[in-house]
Amino acid sequence: MSTEFPSRVAANDAEALAQLAPEDRYTNRELSWLSFNRRVLAESENERYPLLERLRFLSISASNLDEFTMVRIAGLEGQVQRGIETLGIDGSSPRQQLAAIREQLLALEDRQQASLETLRDLLSQEGILLASIDDLSKDCKNWLARYFESDILPLITPQAIDPSHPFPFVANRGIGVIFRLKRGKRQADLIEMVLIPSGAPRFVRVPGDEAIYVGIEQLVTRFADQLFPGFKVLGDGIFRVLRDSDIEVEEEAEDLVRYFRTAIQRRRRGRTVLLELDDDCDEVSEALLRDQLDVEEAMIVKTNGMLGLADLATICGEPRPDLKFEPFSPRYPxxxxxxxxxxxxxxxxxxxxxxxxxxxxxxxxxxxxxxxxxxxxxxxxxxxxxxxxxxxxxxxxxxxxxxxxxxxxxxxxxxxxxxxxxxxxxxxxxxxxxxxxxxxxxxxxxxxxxxxxxxxxxxxxxxxxxxxxxxxxxxxxxxxxxxxxxxxxxxxxxxxxxxxxxxxYIEPDQLERISLSPIGLQVHLYELIDAEIANAKAGKPAGIWVKLNSITNRAIIDKLYEASRAGVEIRMVVRGICSLRAGLPGISENISVKSVIGRFLEHSRVWAFANGKTLPSRQAKVYLTSADAMSRNLEHRVEVMVPITNKTVHDQVLGQVMLANILDTEQSWRLDPDGQYRRMRTDDGGFNCHQYFMSNPSLSGRGAALTDHEVPRLTLGGAET
The missing domain is CATH 3.30.870.10 (Endonuclease Chain A)
Known part of the structure; x- marks a missing residue:
């Protein structure tokens, strides 16, 4: 892929920006996050990765989605319930955002289950079975029956649900099995619930040369006769609950420690946000769950696969180095x-x-x-x-x-x-x-x-x-x-x-080098971007390189749009949420955005400004920061941004870390003007920045051992020795 960027600026660019609807100028942060999680999930489908690493990416994607549901979806639901109509950056209301999220969330869950089925088949060929009890040998079934009696039965407590037995509390991320039972011809049906204790193993490993794993919920349904002797099982269902897990700090809180101890307890009993059910859940039991958990229809997800895919991370610990990334030991400087x-x-x-x-x-x-x-x-x-x-x-x-x-x-x-x-x-x-x-x-x-x-x-x-x-x-x-x-x-x-x-609370009257949010960091970024705009208008080289986890702050995005229209070439490496739209004619055509998703989680935050020279150069202004370009970071957090002036450190951050991320093709996704991310390269012969960092020493840590020929020099045309 070419690393050149168009420098054309539309004559009526300001008018074009003003005429665009918000949804055409910006991407909703929640939908952008879902796009990021699809990229994480895509790594579970990456055939170049070892199988257990692919399974790990699937579990990470599921864990991410759980947290998103417990915090972001819960927050939007709360706004709808309280009648708050705060619009997203794209102009959508909370209710509109929930509808769009719902559609994409269901598609993402279906894709996760499809990935699991693919990995299940591939892992079975390697002697690792995510098994259904029905598919196991008689000896395995007998062992599981004995294990259930000796190790599981003492942990679980079946509870009847009737007027004298109130509906039990289901913890956040809790998994349970609900049964509809009958005893004798004349007695009424009885509903019983079994909650899986958090201390119980989610997957049971059957002894033997093959690594056979069975979900504990399968054991509960399979051996229900040991739980309910004398009863006939008319129907059952597996379910899982996610609850509102955000904590809002009240300004009048007098003791933060005491407040948070109480708030953590409240969070454990937070409002139900999502109820997951298996497709075969008994209808009567399902109706009871819906009623007792007070879940709206829109927040019920039914699946024909496994619930709680985040728990697959435990299986990734299987001692099979041949199915994992090659071990890597960090260097000591x-x-x-x-x-x-x-x-x-x-x-x-x-x-x-x-x-x-x-x-x-x-x-x-x-x-x-x-x-x-x-x-x-x-x-x-x-x-x-x-x-x-x-x-x-x-x-x-x-x-x-x-x-x-x-x-x-x-x-x-x-x-x-x-x-x-x-x-x-x-x-x-x-x-x-x-x-x-x-x-x-x-x-x-x-x-x-x-x-x-x-x-x-x-x-x-x-x-x-x-x-x-x-x-x-x-x-x-x-x-x-x-x-x-x-x-x-x-x-x-x-x-x-x-x-x-x-x-x-002693606000700094004058800082010599660093910038702090929320009292000046954002203004300093404006000044640095304005300087690049001035250079571009004066015909000097002008450019910005930035590496972030997320960018959602509208003011920063608009300032970058302004720089693009002035002719500043902007290259952005944004791993996660990106509300900025790249490559829009007359608005952001000088901005490129990519997301690097690979073996390691990109987390460092760097800004680099050309300062009248062509990037990368030693005249560039380079900054490290703890802050993403989000309103919460720039306006509601104490963050720091530090200039890098030491020559060797400057070369390392700009000429190694930033440049390698920009050059990466094997782990990169390009954000296109239509708002969709597309893999930059899937065939051999690309550049992998993580492999480069694992193979090559960093500059400032080498000391006297550093010689010019020991570290491959990177250029915008690729890596050169």
Whole structure:
């Protein structure tokens, strides 16, 4: 595919933009997200991937759809119920959005089931069976019957549903089996329900050389005679429930920890958003479920396949390396090893950027651990958005406090689905003597910053880490993110002002280098884009490269449209939601958008501005940021954007990370003017940026080991050695 972009600008472009209806100028964020999840699902259909990796992508697609339903669909339903008519960026009402979502959601669920059937057949040829009990041998059936009696029966509790036995509570993402039974000819039918406990295995593995997996819900229906001796089963059905899982923070909340503990309990009993049923569900039982769960007809999905496909992730743990990606071990930066593992000495020498997961997250942990045990370190300040279950970052902060350092941790309680874990970590940190701050009531603190103050011979020196991703060691093995380390004094002063803003509401009067949202980052982006517009109008080279997870902010989109009309060439790598329409004549014809979906989850956020030269060049202005171009990031979160000025780091971010993403063809989807994404290449001979990053060292981490011939140089014409 050509990497050239048209530079024509329509004479009446402003009028053309004004005359276009909103749905022709922008893409609805919810529908764009569904498009993203279709791209994830397409990886489960990618014949070039190992089978268990394809199954993993199917489970990821299903998990994504669950969260979308619990948060986004629930939010739109809530707007409809409360009579709120806030229009989407494309001008559609909540009710219109729900109708469009419903249509696409059903199609997506059907495609997920089709993918499962394909993978089921292929996996069976490799000795991994996602089996129906009816298809198993007599010996397997007998083993399952014994297993059900010994291991499952003690876990489950059948409950009758009648006037003296109220309808049981079904937990969010809960799976159950409902039965219609009869005992004797004269007695009335009886409805019984069995809820699958969250601690029970979703899939039971039958012993043997073949890996045979059977869904636990199959065992419950198959061996109902052990549950209900003396009863005749007239009908049954498997069902699954998703509930409203968003938490809205009330401005008058006096104690955020107490508020969130209560809100988490409320969320577990949130309003039912979706009821999934198997196609053969007993009609009488189905009617009872609909009535008791208070589900509108529009939010019922019936399937002839498996419910809860997200649980397939457990099967991906099967020890079959031949059916998985070739193992990859992250590199540890040689420049830090050259300083005998002394992170401070390496950073003091010059800035360094670590490219996860291709370079180890251990560097971040080691930086904090070294700060915790170094007698010269006086204080540590740290933001925490998501830290994971077993967090070495938390351990390092606790150790630092126990060693007498002044440690401040900004723990964000509003990190969705991590609220409970973050409350736990906050408690552990406070117990160790860490000063814990919860940030703002109405803004999330999403910036990823560490600040370490160290006493040295020439005075106090500040060391900073700015990240595009969370301090989460598990995610850092999957998400592609950038960790920027610096001892630059001006960046240290700015970072200190950021922490003072969060901990003491002291709004920075003047920041020297970094930009913060919601108090200036968006305006700075406008200024940078305006500078490119001015260069284009003056006949100078003008261009913008940007890598984001999502872009939905209308003001930023309109500013990029303005730049396109002025002749600025804009190349965008947007993994997920993209409300911008690319390639519209006279409006965005100088904008290209692609989405990279592959082995690793693209997560880093980078802006690059040509600054009067042709990209990529060393004169370009390059920034790392924690913020996507979404209103929530730019207007309702504390985010940070950091300029990159060190030559080697600048070359790495612009000439390696950004350029490789732009050049990628094997994992890329191009956004066409009709709003549809299409694979850029499916045959051999393309360029795979993840393979490039796994195979080649990054620049700033090489230190003295770096020579010109060791790192393939990338150009817009492709990779060259």
């Amino acid at each position: 040689e420049r830090i090893l050259e300083h005998d593992g002394d992170c401070f000495a390496a950073i003091r020498e010059k800035d360094i950027v670590i490219h996860h997961p291709f370079e180890s997250f251990d560097v971040v942990v080691d930086f904090l651990h070294q700060a915790a045990v170094d007698p010269a370190v006086v204080s540590i300040k740290q933001t925490l958005y998501r830290a994971g279950d077993q967090s070495p970052v938390i351990a390092a902060l606790i150790e630092a406090a126990q060693n007498g350092k002044a440690v401040t941790a900004v723990v964000e309680l509003k990190a969705r689905f991590d609220e409970e874990r973050n409350i736990h970590w906050a408690s552990e940190l406070e117990r160790a003597g860490v000063q814990v701050i919860y940030g703002f009531t109405d803004w999330k603190t999403h910036a990823k910053v560490s600040l370490v103050v160290r006493r040295e011979e020439d005075g106090y020196r500040t060391y900073c880490h700015f990240g595009t991703g969370n301090y989460h060691p598990v995610n850092a093995k999957i998400y592609t993110d950038l960790s920027f380390f610096t001892a630059d004094a001006t960046l240290g002063r700015d970072a200190a002002k950021m922490f003072n803003f969060i901990t003491g």
